[in-house]
Amino acid sequence: MKNAECPLYGQKEGVFVRKVGEILILAVLLAIFFLSGSMAQTFPIIREIQIQGAKHIKTEKIKEVIKSRVGEPLSEKIIREDMQAIYEMGFFSSLETLKEEVTDGVRLIFRVKENEEIVKIEIKGVSKGEENKIKRLITFKKGQLWNFKKIKETRDKILTFYDKRGYFSTSVDLFSIGLEKGKCKAVLTIKKDRRTRVRKVEIEGNTFFPDRKIRRSMKTRFRGFFDPKILNEDLEKVIDLYQNSGYYFAYFESPRFEFFTEGRTHWVRVFLEIVEGKKFFVSEVEI
DSSP: OOOOOOEEEEETTEEEOOOSHHHHHHHHHHHHHHHEEEOOOOOBEEEEEEEEEEESOOOHHHHHHOOOTTTTTTTTHHHHHHHHHHHSSSSSEEEEEEEEETEEEEEEEEEEEEOOOEEEEEOOOOOHHHHHHHHOOOOTTTBBOOOHHHHHHHHHHHHHHHHHTTTTEEEEEEEEEESTTTEEEEEEEEEOOOOOOEEEEEEEEEESSSSHHHHTTTTTOTTOOOOHHHHHHHHHHHHHHHHTTOOTTEEEOEEEEEEEEEEEEEEEEEEEEEEEEOOOOOOOOOO
16 A cells, blocks of 8 residues: 655745644644654654656756755754755745655655746837847746746846946836746836936035045046935945044935936936034043
């Protein structure tokens, strides 16, 4: 009579482990499983490891990322790590582990459900000329499985591409549309915001440092592309200058911006107000 499969350690779907009941119940079930009906502290020996459900991804490739080994005791900690490692391969939409009792031990089973195969890639929101540049940034191909790691990698590369060209508010949306069974279309939608150049940086409230010294420490400057992240880094650099000179409580009020258009160019004036506070002097301490 064939031994029945029993759940080993829950299931994993998406990025989270699906909980089966309350935490207390799960803990009791795990304890029962690992004790195998005995109060002994020994665990069953793994006699075989099987991968089920993998059609495109070779089982050897999956086994390379797990730590469970034939001939070693079953370990809850290692199985947790194995499930995470398999999921982080990026190819699977769900994962569960099971055990099956065999002579002198157990058969450990990892049952996976693969993501859909990409059979078409569609790019929206850019011109034909720009589309060719975007295609070179895509890290997945037709014929491959949908992989969330490749999706994130592609999105990051495209955002960096537009950041370098001054489109700092670009949004990149990557999603799949199911087609026939096991197939999907990858849809990449890009929305570019307008590029804005800096017309001028107005500085107020400074008496210790002149405008020129403050501007030299900043990357936000005339005719450069306006990037709020770079501006925040600039403000931190200026505060460091003040604190290194004894103005330990110097800070900036919230920046103000004036956006306008001249011809085909979008501009912004940046207004900064610094509150220097009092300068503190540190005397020598004699011991």
